[in-house]
Amino acid sequence: MPHFASPVRSRLPTVGTTIFSVMSALAQEHGAINLSQGFPDFDAPAELLDALDAATRAGHNQYAPMAGMPVLREAIAAQVEQVYGARYDAAHEVTVTAGATQALFTAIAALVHPGDEVIVFTPVYDSYAPSIELQGGKVVYADLAPPAYRPDWAAVKALLTPRTRMIVINSPHNPTGGVWTAEDLQALADLVRGTDIVVLSDEVYEHMVYDGLRHESVMRHPELQARSVVVSSFGKTCHITGWKVGYALAPRELMAEFRKAHQFIVFTVHTPSQVALAEFMQKPGWHAQLRALYQGKRDIFRQALASSRFELLPCQGTYFQCVRFAAISDEGDRAFAERLTREHGVAAIPVSAFYPDARDHGVIRFCFAKSADTLGRALERLVTL
Ligand code: PMP
Numbered sequence: 001m002p003h004f005a006s007p008v009r010s011r012l013p014t015v016g017t018t019i020f021s022v023m024s025a026l027a028q029e030h031g032a033i034n035l036s037q038g039f040p041d042f043d044a045p046a047e048l049l050d051a052l053d054a055a056t057r058a059g060h061n062q063y064a065p066m067a068g069m070p071v072l073r074e075a076i077a078a079q080v081e082q083v084y085g086a087r088y089d090a091a092h093e094v095t096v097t098a099g100a101t102q103a104l105f106t107a108i109a110a111l112v113h114p115g116d117e118v119i120v121f122t123p124v125y126d127s128y129a130p131s132i133e134l135q136g137g138k139v140v141y142a143d144l145a146p147p148a149y150r151p152d153w154a155a156v157k158a159l160l161t162p163r164t165r166m167i168v169i170n171s172p173h174n175p176t177g178g179v180w181t182a183e184d185l186q187a188l189a190d191l192v193r194g195t196d197i198v199v200l201s202d203e204v205y206e207h208m209v210y211d212g213l214r215h216e217s218v219m220r221h222p223e224l225q226a227r228s229v230v231v232s233s234f235g236k237t238c239h240i241t242g243w244k245v246g247y248a249l250a251p252r253e254l255m256a257e258f259r260k261a262h263q264f265i266v267f268t269v270h271t272p273s274q275v276a277l278a279e280f281m282q283k284p285g286w287h288a289q290l291r292a293l294y295q296g297k298r299d300i301f302r303q304a305l306a307s308s309r310f311e312l313l314p315c316q317g318t319y320f321q322c323v324r325f326a327a328i329s330d331e332g333d334r335a336f337a338e339r340l341t342r343e344h345g346v347a348a349i350p351v352s353a354f355y356p357d358a359r360d361h362g363v364i365r366f367c368f369a370k371s372a373d374t375l376g377r378a379l380e381r382l383v384t385l
């Protein structure tokens, strides 16, 4: 085996393996039901799989254009216009990416300079801070306090400095399932007015909003739209997290910079998937079914746990349900999540993993994007605790 003899000067000295990989591996090791990492255990629609097969056989197997297959960019632009009334030019303002992760990374790489400050909200999705730090940016944390995890706009305002270059937002929110309101977007717009701050809006759960709520995309707010890079993912919307196809939308000036970085980070994305997704998106209302599908699963999950010793936190969107476990154990959330996996056969994510200081509120996150059978078996175990 080769051996690098010098000390490695890490660019990310405090980063270990992501909690999603750690908990999925632990679930596998112990044969536990995996409600940790966020992915469905049911398959993508058959017509999408057929379209992928057809695309490979029709010869769509070489590099796509750098910004993505035009047919897919046009389908994305048409959809956001239909859903949010937002206009984007498919030629210059839409780019297909290797999942939302790459879109987020690329936006940060393209727009954050060394020494720039970037505000993120804790609990925070795990890829944001390392992506910022790799560019030499400084991460500034605003808190979404439990149990409601609502933004405190006065506190955010106090974090703004002349070095603030970007604010990263995520609604519907992973891990809390919180959904921002139109008032939140207005507060954000009021804060950044007159600055050159870019909003990076992670909207991967855009179609998973429940109880009649509406997803308040920055694309519905023209003032914010004009300073935002919006990111979404087909992984969530089409049950294909393994395909790693997502996209970014931004005004032309921002997208031009985004593409400069994109062309050297991935250059292009898997061609046949793009052709298949473009065809699938022609199906009217294909994404509208997600709301009923996941609201149904959320309700089954919540109803079963309501009589348990877990305390359910609100869940207005995403496919995650957070719970407090204080009535069951006084362990730290990580120790509890690990023991739940090992001894009770259900894996979850400790929410302290979403804090830079591993702050522990005694909360774990379950993913309910699972078949009725998987959910039923997991719930049978959880209600006995
Ligand atoms: N942002 C959030 C909030 C997510 O939850 C995820 C994945 N679960 C991503 C980004 C990454 O999406 P992708 O798998 O398309 O890279």
Ligand code: GLN
Pocket (backbone or CB within 6 Å): 018, 020, 021, 036, 037, 038, 039, 174
């Ligand atoms: N986003 C998914 C989650 O929150 C996991 C993605 C990953 O494993 N990196 O569970």
